[in-house]
Amino acid sequence: MRKVTLLLVIAIGFGLLSGGPRPAIAAGGAEYEHQEWTFNGIFGRFDRAALRRGHQVYREVCSACHGLKRIAYRNLMDIGFSEEEAKEIAAEATVTDGPNDEGEMFDRSGKLSDRFVSPFPNDQAARYSNNGALPPDLSLIVKARKGGADYLYSLMTGYADEAPEGMEMMDGMSYNRAFPGHQIAMPQPLYEDLIEYEDGTPASVEQQAKDVTTFLAWAAEPELEARKSLGLKVLLFMILLTAMLYAVKRRVWSKLH
Numbered sequence: 001m002r003k004v005t006l007l008l009v010i011a012i013g014f015g016l017l018s019g020g021p022r023p024a025i026a027a028g029g030a031e032y033e034h035q036e037w038t039f040n041g042i043f044g045r046f047d048r049a050a051l052r053r054g055h056q057v058y059r060e061v062c063s064a065c066h067g068l069k070r071i072a073y074r075n076l077m078d079i080g081f082s083e084e085e086a087k088e089i090a091a092e093a094t095v096t097d098g099p100n101d102e103g104e105m106f107d108r109s110g111k112l113s114d115r116f117v118s119p120f121p122n123d124q125a126a127r128y129s130n131n132g133a134l135p136p137d138l139s140l141i142v143k144a145r146k147g148g149a150d151y152l153y154s155l156m157t158g159y160a161d162e163a164p165e166g167m168e169m170m171d172g173m174s175y176n177r178a179f180p181g182h183q184i185a186m187p188q189p190l191y192e193d194l195i196e197y198e199d200g201t202p203a204s205v206e207q208q209a210k211d212v213t214t215f216l217a218w219a220a221e222p223e224l225e226a227r228k229s230l231g232l233k234v235l236l237f238m239i240l241l242t243a244m245l246y247a248v249k250r251r252v253w254s255k256l257h
Ligand code: HEC
Pocket: 057, 058, 061, 062, 063, 064, 065, 066, 130, 133, 134, 135, 136, 138, 141, 145, 152, 155, 183, 184, 185, 186, 187, 189, 190, 212
């Protein structure tokens, strides 16, 4: 019994340690800092107000260059938008549909079941408009980059007007301390008061960065909250089951002594 308890304690200890906060990480000369996110940890949930503001940042700023093709307009209802609001947002998009009875493709306004419409019809058009660089689809970007949300936040806040002395910048590139190599083809997207938040929150660069990162973290893992609450239920069930089995064991063995 003692051995089992010891093993259990070690296992739980490892579990807790691996979920704990990590120090600032540096990858490929890029720097990003650890931030507090409401969606980290075993009780993690997305901050609904931040998700709404983050959607506004994506829509008014990032969507000019980046798609979000894995998310459908109806998914906005999962994060607190009403059906009317989601319909309105969808209707603003122009979707190419078809072919119709005459074999022609046609344009119509978006519906709830449509995915977010990308700003460019293909990668070539996207590169052509961005100096040869491809703005990646942002649906999975938080999962696809080392550092995840911390990296994205640092990328958004990591621009500087001038590169440090001794660094040669290529034409059309911006200095960013979080981007590996520090030269990025994306011009600084966020500025103080660039947008006016619907809920009146002051729009500092940090605030916009935090909100859009929260929104994109949700886009990359919309099932996060369900996953975490299921995990908690399973843990609770295991604890109860262990207690019950222990009680049964004691009962059975008490008769055999
Ligand atoms: C004017 C167009 C434009 C806008 C607006 C823009 N981006 Fe970009 N973005 C780019 C381009 C071009 C790249 C590719 C950069 C490169 O590879 O050097 C890029 C790359 C990125 C990357 C990938 C970086 C990496 O590690 O590879 C992320 C993340 C990103 N953008 C997020 C955003 C977010 C969030 C917003 C809105 C706040 C935004 N972008 C607005 C053009 C844009």
